[in-house]
Amino acid sequence: MAVLGFDTATPSTAVGLLRDDGTAFERRDDPPAGARPNHASRLLALVEEVLAEAGTGWDGVGRLAVGVGPGGFTGLRIGIATGRALAQARGLEVVGVSSLRALACGAPGEGVVAAVLDARRGEAFLAAYGGPETIVAPVALSPHDLAAAVAGLAPGVRAVGDGAVRFREQLERAGAAVPADGDPVHRLGAGPVCRLGAAGSPTARDSLVPDYCRAPDARPR
Amino acid sequence: MILALETSCDDTCAAVVTPAGVILADVVSSQGIHDRYGGVVPEIASRHHLELVNAVIDDALATAGARLDDVDLVALTQGPGLVGALLVGVATGKALAAARGLPLAPVDHLQGHVAANFLEPAPFEPPFLCLIASGGHTLLTRVADHAGYETLGRTLDDAAGEAFDKGARLLGLGYPGGPALSRLAATGDPHAFAFPTAARVAGLDFSFAGLKTALLYKVRALGEEQAARRSTDLAASYEHAIVEALMARVERAVDQTGLDRVAIGGGVAANRRLRERIAGLGVAVHVPAPELCTDNAAMIASAARWVTPLAFPDYLALDAYASA
Numbered sequence: 001m002a003v004l005g006f007d008t009a010t011p012s013t014a015v016g017l018l019r020d021d022g023t024a025f026e027r028r029d030d031p032p033a034g035a036r037p038n039h040a041s042r043l044l045a046l047v048e049e050v051l052a053e054a055g056t057g058w059d060g061v062g063r064l065a066v067g068v069g070p071g072g073f074t075g076l077r078i079g080i081a082t083g084r085a086l087a088q089a090r091g092l093e094v095v096g097v098s099s100l101r102a103l104a105c106g107a108p109g110e111g112v113v114a115a116v117l118d119a120r121r122g123e124a125f126l127a128a129y130g131g132p133e134t135i136v137a138p139v140a141l142s143p144h145d146l147a148a149a150v151a152g153l154a155p156g157v158r159a160v161g162d163g164a165v166r167f168r169e170q171l172e173r174a175g176a177a178v179p180a181d182g183d184p185v186h187r188l189g190a191g192p193v194c195r196l197g198a199a200g201s202p203t204a205r206d207s208l209v210p211d212y213c214r215a216p217d218a219r220p221r
Numbered sequence: 222m223i224l225a226l227e228t229s230c231d232d233t234c235a236a237v238v239t240p241a242g243v244i245l246a247d248v249v250s251s252q253g254i255h256d257r258y259g260g261v262v263p264e265i266a267s268r269h270h271l272e273l274v275n276a277v278i279d280d281a282l283a284t285a286g287a288r289l290d291d292v293d294l295v296a297l298t299q300g301p302g303l304v305g306a307l308l309v310g311v312a313t314g315k316a317l318a319a320a321r322g323l324p325l326a327p328v329d330h331l332q333g334h335v336a337a338n339f340l341e342p343a344p345f346e347p348p349f350l351c352l353i354a355s356g357g358h359t360l361l362t363r364v365a366d367h368a369g370y371e372t373l374g375r376t377l378d379d380a381a382g383e384a385f386d387k388g389a390r391l392l393g394l395g396y397p398g399g400p401a402l403s404r405l406a407a408t409g410d411p412h413a414f415a416f417p418t419a420a421r422v423a424g425l426d427f428s429f430a431g432l433k434t435a436l437l438y439k440v441r442a443l444g445e446e447q448a449a450r451r452s453t454d455l456a457a458s459y460e461h462a463i464v465e466a467l468m469a470r471v472e473r474a475v476d477q478t479g480l481d482r483v484a485i486g487g488g489v490a491a492n493r494r495l496r497e498r499i500a501g502l503g504v505a506v507h508v509p510a511p512e513l514c515t516d517n518a519a520m521i522a523s524a525a526r527w528v529t530p531l532a533f534p535d536y537l538a539l540d541a542y543a544s545a
């Protein structure tokens with residue numbers, strides 16, 4: 001059975017399908033810098049597109065892999081609400097995948113990878129992985145604390161993600177290698193989400209929730 | 222059957238309703254957590270909707286003795302409301318419908334309040350005037366048919382339910398204090414104090430911001446001890462002003478339109494004094510059951526019966542809207 005995966009933690013909408021035979025299909029929407037994300041309007045349409053391209057109807061899908069962040073709250077909720085409802089409608093298994101781990105898995109090569117996403121409000125979400133091992137669990141940090149955390153990792157650690165681009169200066173000063181701004185390694189793709197989802201164990205539908213990494217703003221309307 | 226979702230504010234709601242308007246299940250999961258913040262916190266409301274929505278749907282289907290196979294149409298509130306909260310319902314409803322190839326009916330929340338009147342077992346048929354008053358909205362509409370409404374007047378500032386809650390806070394009654402204020406008012410003299418009813422606001426529009434300020438000044442002028450001693454009179458006079466402000470516009474609308482049928486909806490419709498005043502109008506009055514006046518998904522299903530549904534896959538790009 002195929003794994004359908006998607007992620008909405010970043011302004012991009014990334015959707016993929018991984019067939020049993022290893023064939024992968026991917027679709028994505030990348031709004032221009034500063035533009036509003038299109039998660040609400042594009043996610044389901046991209047899902048239908050990969051299903052059509054893969055020639056797999058819903059009957060051929062056995063599992064959902066859903067990026068749970070950390071990332072933008074509204075985008076995460078659109079992705080997870082969509083995942084939970086698809087699971088409810090089709091009786092599918094569902095696996096929550098860390099968006100930072102998926103980002104790190106998209107970086108080729110060996111060694112420690114720091115996955116850094118722009119967390120808005122001048123902060124970054126960071127996690128670091130050495131292969132399957134989690135070295136730093138997802139956390140929201142100020143640029144100063146981000147640099148300190150990365151400086152404590154292996155020398156020459158590679159930092160990827162839109163947060164690595166945004167905080168390049170601080171990261172490079174802390175000893176990290178940040179690939180060129182336009183390098184696709186900075187984009188969170190659905191391929192790793194599907195692969196991690198295929199390898200992970202399913203969770204109960206109602207325990208699939210975002211990894212917010214931040215308390216809500218408790219200001220009444 | 223119609224499966225409907227409503228997540229525009231802080232209640233997570235799902236309902237199963239037949240095309241004839243018979244309610245088979247009407248589930249509301251209220252998020253009591255907002256009380257401690259003194260108001261609805263949008264981010265917290267959105268988080269709770271996401272956690273609750275699928276279980277609430279399961280509950281509605283189980284209560285109706287139905288399965289997803291029995292659902293022919295998915296309906297959802299598209300707006301207006303808190304956009305982050307709405308998006309949870311919109312994403313959920315779209316995905317449920319798409320994964321089963323079902324049509325989808327996007328519904329306007331306020332049309333839902335109007336359509337609460339069309340539900341069995343006591344449907345109220347158009348034409349009529351409909352006053353919708355809650356913590357989030359206050360408007361007076363003319364309902365000519367099942368599919369829409371014409372706005373005759375709306376609040377220029379606070380909603381009527383908001384005026385109740387803000388008044389309750391000034392009287393130290395906590396949040397949401399509207400019902401507590403009404404209980405306190407029951408033994409007070411509604412004519413003890415004169416509070417403004419926005420008499421200078423012409424036409425059929427409402428305004429409640431001045432009322433809240435008037436209460437604040439009155440409480441200050443009385444001093445803490447006197448204000449506490451006269452809290453029942455303050456509450457009764459304040460409630461009286463809200464009800465009279467609403468009724469003045471309803472009476473004006475009855476005169477202007479010649480319509481002698483009036484319905485009320487929204488949480489404020491549960492107010493006893495408002496109900497008494499409206500019953501004394503000498504026109505045909507309809508008030509849906511209390512659980513159909515406050516936010517619920519049965520009213521969204523009801524409204525969906527007169528919405529042209531979007532066939533699969535025409536709704537995949539559907540987005541929520543925050544304001545009307």
Ligand SMILES: [Zn+2]
Nearest residue numbers: 330355357516
């Ligand atoms: Zn409402």
